[in-house]
Amino acid sequence: MFESLTERFDRVLRKITGRGLLSEAQVDETLREIRVALLEADVNLDVVKSFTEQLRTRLKGAEVKEGLTPPQTVLKEVFDEVVHLLGDQKANLQLSSKPPTVIMLMGLQGSGKTTTAAKLAYHFRQSGRRVLLVASDLARLAAVEQLKVLGEQINVPVVGPEEGVSNPRDMFPKVRKKWIEGMHEVVILDTAGRLSIDQNLMKELSDLRELYKPKEALLVLDAMTGQESVHVAKAFDETIGIDGVIFTKLDGDARGGAILSIRSVMGKPIKFVGVGEKIDKLEPFHPDRMASRIIGMGDIQTLLEKAQSAVSAEKARQIVTKASANQISLEDFLEQIRSMKKMGSADELLSMIPGASSLKSQVDFEKVESEMKRTEAIILSMTRMERLHPEKLDGSRRRRIAKGSGTTVQTVNQVLKQFEQVRKMMKTALKPNGMRALKSLLP
Ligand code: GDP
Numbered sequence: 001m002f003e004s005l006t007e008r009f010d011r012v013l014r015k016i017t018g019r020g021l022l023s024e025a026q027v028d029e030t031l032r033e034i035r036v037a038l039l040e041a042d043v044n045l046d047v048v049k050s051f052t053e054q055l056r057t058r059l060k061g062a063e064v065k066e067g068l069t070p071p072q073t074v075l076k077e078v079f080d081e082v083v084h085l086l087g088d089q090k091a092n093l094q095l096s097s098k099p100p101t102v103i104m105l106m107g108l109q110g111s112g113k114t115t116t117a118a119k120l121a122y123h124f125r126q127s128g129r130r131v132l133l134v135a136s137d138l139a140r141l142a143a144v145e146q147l148k149v150l151g152e153q154i155n156v157p158v159v160g161p162e163e164g165v166s167n168p169r170d171m172f173p174k175v176r177k178k179w180i181e182g183m184h185e186v187v188i189l190d191t192a193g194r195l196s197i198d199q200n201l202m203k204e205l206s207d208l209r210e211l212y213k214p215k216e217a218l219l220v221l222d223a224m225t226g227q228e229s230v231h232v233a234k235a236f237d238e239t240i241g242i243d244g245v246i247f248t249k250l251d252g253d254a255r256g257g258a259i260l261s262i263r264s265v266m267g268k269p270i271k272f273v274g275v276g277e278k279i280d281k282l283e284p285f286h287p288d289r290m291a292s293r294i295i296g297m298g299d300i301q302t303l304l305e306k307a308q309s310a311v312s313a314e315k316a317r318q319i320v321t322k323a324s325a326n327q328i329s330l331e332d333f334l335e336q337i338r339s340m341k342k343m344g345s346a347d348e349l350l351s352m353i354p355g356a357s358s359l360k361s362q363v364d365f366e367k368v369e370s371e372m373k374r375t376e377a378i379i380l381s382m383t384r385m386e387r388l389h390p391e392k393l394d395g396s397r398r399r400r401i402a403k404g405s406g407t408t409v410q411t412v413n414q415v416l417k418q419f420e421q422v423r424k425m426m427k428t429a430l431k432p433n434g435m436r437a438l439k440s441l442l443p
Contacts (some may be wrong), residue, residue: 001275002256002294006036008037010349012298013078016071027059034078035134036174041256042226047264055081073227079291085260086287091244091269096215099185100132104212106205106240107195107220108232112274114143117190118150119274119282124186132184133158134175136168136208147190154279157182168204172211185413189214197232202239207242219245221262223253232259237266248274251281256294263383328423330387334379337372345369377405379417390416 012033016022016166022030040046058077063068063427097099103120108115114137121131135158137143144160151158151432161168168191179187191208194201207218219242221229235244241331245266247259250273262270270285309404345365352399379387381404386393393416395409402409 001250002041002252004254005037005256006294006296008040008401009034009294012037012077013295016074018399020075021062021064021070022059022074025057026288030059030074031056038260041260042262043209043225044257044265047261050264051085053085068303075295079295082291082294083287085264086290087269089261090284090286092269093271094243094436100179100187101216102187102212102214103218104191104209105220105246106190106217106242107193108197109140109195111193111220112221113193113220114146114150114190115277116274117147117188118154118156118270119279120272121151121156121186121188122154122279124281125154129185130183130192130337131156131186131188132179132182134187134189135172136171136312137161137190137192138166138168139194143190145302150279169207169211185429186385197235201411205240214272216243217241218243221247221258222249223247223258224249225262226255228258229258230265231248232374233262233266233268237268242268244269244271246270246272248254251275259290282379287300326423328426329389330379330419332386333419333422334378334387336378337376341372374405374407374411375415378407378412381405390419
């Protein structure tokens with residue numbers, strides 16, 4: 001995500017060193033480089049101009065902040081201005097005081113609407129809400145089928161058209177009946193898209209908007225289409241009116257121009273971002289977290305949240321206690337590998353660690369992930385007794401495990417050696433002082 005922009009920012013900001021704040025000439029130089037970085041990232045020209053002007057004012061008036069060095073102060077000013085560009089505060093989805101909350105998704109064909117409808121449904125289901133999906137993209141029969149398949153995967157009901165119905169307006173009474181009967185709290189409407197904006201599409205969407213009176217009419221935009229998506233958003237807003245946008249395919253967007261331009265050009269918030277094809281790859285949009293990723297400071301907050309949801313506090317406490325008594329078993333090791341996998345790919349995790357984005361080119365992610373898979377296969381080929389007592393793994397057991405996991409005895413030996421090293425490392429790190437410090441960090 002935004003690799004090329006992050007790299008540019010990283011290069012510009014790394015140059016800022018020294019004991020003082022920037023001189024006027026240095027401010028000019030920094031701004032010039034930031035301007036080029038933003039233009040290369042395909043950020044709207046007017047947005048680039050106003051951004052650099054505001055940043056100039058900030059940098060000129062900056063005073064070294066308490067606890068920060070001068071270069072860190074400059075970085076903080078740039079960060080604050082990028083956060084501002086992205087919309088300052090996180091924009092939550094509005095929920096109706098009287099259920100259901102109707103969310104209408106619109107967008108061009110291929111923007112990721114149908115996938116996003118299902119991701120959003122999954123998001124609400126995860127928080128325990130009763131959700132209903134409505135397939136009203138009747139221009140493309142495959143879209144109805146696609147949504148039904150996705151709905152089934154996530155266990156959310158999907159209402160489609162009756163036979164012979166070709167106008168999505170005509171589905172409304174059936175949908176309404178269904179949400180009343182099912183006491184649904186959130187109704188997500190997937191609508192038709194076209195390859196480009198046309199009158200018929202706009203009319204159909206306006207009619208649906210009037211009929212369903214959605215609390216949120218959201219436009220789904222493909223981040224990879226750059227400035228084109230900003231034009232699309234303007235057209236939809238002028239004709240139908242939108243409350244916010246969802247950008248999809250950020251995982252494939254190296255430049256970030258659309259996401260940095262939209263708020264300034266349209267004044268509408270980004271509510272969610274799609275970061276992958278899978279159903280759980282939808283994230284609420286946090287301007288500060290995104291800004292910190294963009295300028296290469298990583299996104300520690302999201303990382304911590306992911307870690308918290310993957311490993312419960314109770315589990316963490318148990319691990320700390322066991323580790324300090326040198327009682328970590330291969331069973332715990334397996335669980336650790338699984339929690340890490342739940343948090344995301346090694347590539348994604350590294351992007352979130354401050355300063356680590358520059359390391360990315362030096363790490364062979366495929367190798368890391370295949371080693372993790374191999375280790376998992378090896379541990380899974382052991383009996384429970386063997387996982388709890390690795391010291392009992394003699395030659396014949398090791399041969400059996402190698403065979404079962406499709407690896408070699410050497411690899412099994414290697415994994416066991418690594419495990420021993422980790423166990424030792426944890427024990428040393430958790431000598432009384434470390435142990436107290438770590439325990440105090442746990443909730
Ligand atoms: P629609 O025509 O707007 O309904 O688009 P679809 O929902 O059918 O999506 C078009 C394609 O984009 C599909 O192959 C999706 O898997 C893919 N897609 C959607 N969102 C994302 C995303 O956030 N990241 C990636 N990589 N692919 C996505």
